Structures are given as structure tokens and as C-alpha cells.
Amino acid sequence: MSVPESPEQSLQRVWAAVAASIGDGSGGTEVLALVGRVCTRLLPVDGASISLVGGVRTRETLYTGDEVSDRIQRLQESLGEGPSYEAYERRRPTLVPDLAADPGTRWPVFATEIGAYPVGAIFAFPLQRGAITIGALDLYRREPGWLSAEEVTTALRIVDIATLALLALRVDSLHGEWVVALPLERAQVHQATGILISGLGVPAEQALAKLRAHAFSVGRMVDEIADDLVSGRLAPVDIEL
Secondary structure, X not given: OOOOOOHHHHHHHHHHHHHHHHHHOOOOHHHHHHHHHHXXXXXXXXXXXXXXXXXOOOEEEEEEOOHHHHHHHHHHHHHOOOHHHHHHHHOOOEEEOOOOOOOOOOOHHHHHHHOOOOOOEEEEEEEEEOOEEEEEEEEEEOOOOOOOHHHHHHHHHHHHHHHHHHHOOOEOOOOOOEOOOXXXXXXXXXXXXXXXXXXXXXXXXXXXXXXXXXXXXXXOOHHHHHHHHHHOOOOHHHHHO
16 A cells, blocks of 8 residues: 655655756646646645746746636736736735635736636745746635645745746747747737737737737637637727727
8 A cells, every 4th residue: 555645755756857857858738737736735725827927918828727727817818917917026926815805906807807706715926036037826726715834835835846847848049939839829819919910000018908908898808809810700900999
């Protein structure tokens, strides 16, 4: 009969797997999945997600552990606001133990929209190395509740591992592309933004803002509108109106 793996052994195993992926160049989204799974195993949370966050309030979701985590990320992508952005911009964790009781003044639209889903608490941690912040780790739980001091310490150790995992997927210095392909819907947002830049003659940040504003105005996700643009069901002029 095998002995269950201890929390410390779990962390060491995932750390070793991520470090190995950097050493042999085999880093991929399966490494991020290992990090996500250790979150739900060692912490009192129901789901985890990992995203790259960059300039002009852009983001790429590289891992979501379940449907609710995916919804949290898609909402932030659509709205351009939320706990990941706050954690990234302030360079410190955003911890909301009772989402329903939080006034939501920091990201009011996100707080309202996510209220329709089983999210009682949400915790976002910036993924950073030195002076550089590259992304965020989002954790959620269905019921409200704090993380204990010991659990926050564990979460911060996982954050270090997640940062290492994200660095394993860093941009290729020669071609300027991600080593692993982005999910189709994320790639389409980039393509749709390019269509708006060309069709409307606006800079990238304004094109993305127009895409988000249109999605919000019609009650749809930004990746759905992006798909319509890429497929020709919508024209840039439709977004401009």
C-alpha cells in the first residue's frame, strides 16, 4: 500500500518537473497543468488559472482548471478589468475572501458579472521575477473564506513555481512567438485586433478597447466577437458603430 504524498513532496515534485522542462526545452502547457492541480490539492480552493499579462492591458490565458476558472478569465479578457489586472499592476496579491460582500469598486463590472457564477472568494497573485511581472495566478473557491497564514505561504511557494513554469514558455528570441501555440480563441482576439487596426486606422490599444466595448454592449464575450470578425460575419465598421 503506497503512502500518500505529503504537501512538501508535492511541491518538490512539481518544482522538479518545471525545472526539468526549462533544462531540456520541453516546457509546455502540461507543466502549467501540474501547477494548477497542485493548487487545488494543497489549498482550500476549487479552481486555478494561469495567465500571461502584458502591456495595453492585454492578457493570454494559458491554463484553466475548470469551467468556472475559464469563465473568470474570459470575463477579465472581455472587460479589461479584474483581480488579475489588479495583482499585476500593483505587484502584490489581490485577496477577496467574500466576493459578495466586497463593494466591487475596483472592478465593478467584473464583480457584477461574476456574481452569476459559483465564486465565493477569489485570490490573484502576480507572477514576477525581480522587477519584471509577467502574469498572474488566479484561485477561486465556491464558498467565501480566508486563506490561513500557512495557506498563503503555500500559495506563495506555488506562485514561485508558476513563475518558473511561465518563464519556460517565454517568447522565442528569434521569432518572437510563443513556444506553445495559444488557444484558438486567444489567437483570434489578436487577429481581430489586427483587423480593426487595419480597418479603422486606430492603434492597438484603441482597437482592443473597441472590441471589448462592442462585446460588452451586445452582452457577449470578446472572443466570440473576435470569431465573428475573423470569419467575416462582422466588419470593422460594425464595431465602430
